[in-house]
Amino acid sequence: MLIGAHVSIQGGLHEGAVRAAASKCECFQIFSRNQRQWIAPPLTDEQIKSYRKAWTKNGRLPVLIHDSYLNNLSSPDDNLRAKSCNALAEELKRAEALGVRWVVIHPGSHRGAGEKAGLAHCAKSLKWIFKQTLRLKSGILLETTAGQGNGIGHKLEHLAFLLEHVRNAKRLAICADTCHLFAAGYDLKSKRGADAFWNEFDSLIGLARLKAFHMNDSIGELGSRLDRHAFIGEGQIGKTAFRRLLRDERFAKLPGIMEIPRWDDELTRTVADIKKLRGKI
Numbered sequence: 001m002l003i004g005a006h007v008s009i010q011g012g013l014h015e016g017a018v019r020a021a022a023s024k025c026e027c028f029q030i031f032s033r034n035q036r037q038w039i040a041p042p043l044t045d046e047q048i049k050s051y052r053k054a055w056t057k058n059g060r061l062p063v064l065i066h067d068s069y070l071n072n073l074s075s076p077d078d079n080l081r082a083k084s085c086n087a088l089a090e091e092l093k094r095a096e097a098l099g100v101r102w103v104v105i106h107p108g109s110h111r112g113a114g115e116k117a118g119l120a121h122c123a124k125s126l127k128w129i130f131k132q133t134l135r136l137k138s139g140i141l142l143e144t145t146a147g148q149g150n151g152i153g154h155k156l157e158h159l160a161f162l163l164e165h166v167r168n169a170k171r172l173a174i175c176a177d178t179c180h181l182f183a184a185g186y187d188l189k190s191k192r193g194a195d196a197f198w199n200e201f202d203s204l205i206g207l208a209r210l211k212a213f214h215m216n217d218s219i220g221e222l223g224s225r226l227d228r229h230a231f232i233g234e235g236q237i238g239k240t241a242f243r244r245l246l247r248d249e250r251f252a253k254l255p256g257i258m259e260i261p262r263w264d265d266e267l268t269r270t271v272a273d274i275k276k277l278r279g280k281i
């Protein structure tokens with residue numbers, strides 16, 4: 001697996017690429033905008049140019065964009081859903097302009113309307129978004145979620161349903177978050193549990209549809225449904241399981257993003273530690 005982290009874009013998008021390279025990341029993730037606001041001003045040519053220049057100069061690392069947490073494609077509220085669809089279509093355009101292939105999203109929350117209704121709304125939203133952005137290459141990674149509250153996406157069956165109904169193999173795939181999977185009840189800690197999980201993943205979704213990892217340990221226990229990240233090896237999943245995953249040849253080319261904020265020099269140390277845990281590739 002390629003080792004990287006979510007990095008800050010303080011100072012501009014291009015600073016994300018600089019920070020990732022300075023910390024010896026092999027891949028990285030950014031927000032493309034202030035993710036706590038609905039309206040994002042469009043990217044200027046200047047921003048796009050300086051980001052692309054920095055990205056090229058700093059090793060052309062694989063990049064993911066994480067979508068805003070405000071978006072909810074599964075909401076029963078028509079207004080909120082329409083707003084979310086528009087915002088995500090814009091995010092795909094931003095990704096395309098920056099040359100980023102994947103935008104990671106959480107499938108959303110059904111807000112009490114039930115899983116079935118939530119999934120139907122989510123599938124419809126995704127179809128609409130792809131139709132609005134037909135010419136783009138940038139696509140969406142559905143992230144596995146922890147199952148907090150009324151969220152959907154914590155069962156592999158949910159993701160399989162969405163992939164099956166949206167039918168866009170080139171632009172829709174999966175990002176596996178290890179903390180969320182564990183909190184949702186998938187035992188990635190034991191070798192037996194992990195083997196069973198990947199078999200189930202392969203039969204319901206297909207390993208070819210897995211394009212990235214969020215590499216977070218979990219503060220909550222197995223099945224706790226708590227979305228609380230810990231550093232690799234410092235949570236309930238533990239070092240042994242992460243070493244196994246980092247060395248798994250099936251995932252050798254996939255980005256593995258740690259999603260915990262650390263200062264730049266601390267991040268450098270953390271990345272070096274995790275590279276040691278993985279060993280040479």
Ligand SMILES: [Zn+2]
Nearest residue numbers: 143177214259
């Ligand atoms: Zn995540």
Ligand SMILES: [Zn+2]
Nearest residue numbers: 180227228229
């Ligand atoms: Zn999380």
